[in-house]
Amino acid sequence: MIHLFHEASQTCSQDITRTYSTSFASAIRLLHKDLRAPICNIYGFVRLADEIVDTFHEFDKQRLLSEFKVETFAAIARGISLNPVLHSFQLTVNQYEIDHDLINAFFHSMEMDLDRKVYDEKGYEDYIYGSAEVVGLMCLQVFCEGKKEAFEKLKTPARALGAAFQKVNFLRDIQADYNGLARVYFPCCDFNNFTAEDKRRIEEDIHQDFKAAYRGITHLPLKARFGVYVAYKYYLSLFRKIRKMQPSTILHQRVRIPDYHKVLIILRAGLKNKLRLIAPQTGSISEMESSF
Template sequence: MPEQTPPDRGQLEDFLDRYDRAAVKAAHEVILSYSTSFSLATRLLEKQVRTDIRNLYAMVRIADEIVDGTARAAGLSHGEIAAALDDYERAVLAAPGRRFHVDPVLHAYAVSARRCGFNPEHVTAFFSSMRRDLNQTTYDEQSFEDYVYGSAEVIGLLCLSAFLVDHPVTDAQRSRMEDGARSLGAAFQKINFLRDLAEDSDTLGRAYFPGLAGHELTEEHKADLIADIRADLAHARTVIPLLPLSARTGVLAAAELFTTLTDRLEELPAAELTSRRVSVPRRTKLAILARAVATARRMTHTS
């Protein structure tokens, strides 16, 4: 039987490039299935940045699904879910060191983690917050801050790493942008907590906001939460002009989408927030994106 001629190096690279593209498409489909607003905002990022952000968020989404009921719905016990999260954390942390993964989402994440230099300490902090969701149902002020840092602020920092590839900045600029990234991540998380009160409480048995467990959301409490969210958003906006244009438009669009969502949450009585999920109509979303394109290009900053 004649020996088969092995493929040359060029052919092998073609195989890997094709798999890279397929993995990126898989990551995009994961995000598209769970968040239309996020998918719309990422369209305004430069192509490579868009790919990296989607790859990152697809990994985050998988971790969320492990702890947010999907694994339980599949029949996994609490111990099995905890083990699955541990396994996934180890896989994610090790992913950048391997060039091929049988899991397309993990493969796509690894491609971006290498390119962007994602800080493994931020990844570890993220999984620490996800682990809280397995065992903790109520929060005080300190544990709430810790949870938001790991679940959202470090994601902002990881996104910033993607934004700044090939865009050197001064230490002072990076420090300001890191503060802004954390504020924007925190705002997004708090907004999602507020709009998901019913699901978190009734389905998952969680009360993230301190002082809310076992109590109805009062108008005074809601006003305090909205004020806190607006303060985070306002601080983040001061930093957006520092971002490269390749990222600035998409970040601005996301910030404006969540600001509009905050406006809608503020308009509703507190009691309604515990029984319905607020959203922004698609037509409004598209108008926000169009304004972001024009506004981002006019933004200027000083060092």
């Protein structure tokens, strides 16, 4: 009857996904049914670690994160955990043979969040890799379902998509990160004097990540392509909205995409998918997007 525990644990990770991110939850529902639970299992795990470093201020965060890391690898080794999030995560790690180096890199970035407040270029790149790019690679291992050649081909775009999502989050959450947690992720930025040139430079970097990511999305297995494309479109819409704002505005206002706009994104993406426009092809992101 252990399958009941498997199901209950994965339901817990699905509930965490829906509670913390309605946008990601909507995109995950558009994946093939075989992929939904494994991706929620990854998200639930990532979300729990992120909560430790970002919100558990009244507790010993360093100890909690250290214990969580030990329990994670113990769950993977044993093939079971009484923590339902870790149990569901180990199911996915073991089934899809997710590289343990990716998990270690993720924990390294979470550990950086415990005490580092300002990032230089090297620290920024390391943090982005561990907090976002490796999550994209974990998901890619699920999407490729053991096909190593496909995984190797799509590694670079998967990293770019994870990086784009994280950097957009940084721009969107400047107010909370800087004023609430005293963190400055972007190197060489002074948010007491955040200029239009600072913002433009960051946005150009993100634009390049989105370009690289799109080329990979069009080559994803069909089971994953539509759901990932919708998540990409949501973040691209968020990014476009941020680009239109003044630096002083994003320092004091968290940008959101209205629910009706999210529905339109799904409907338009669905039409594009039916017309087979989300398919391998050449061209830049601007060419791709202007065609719809």
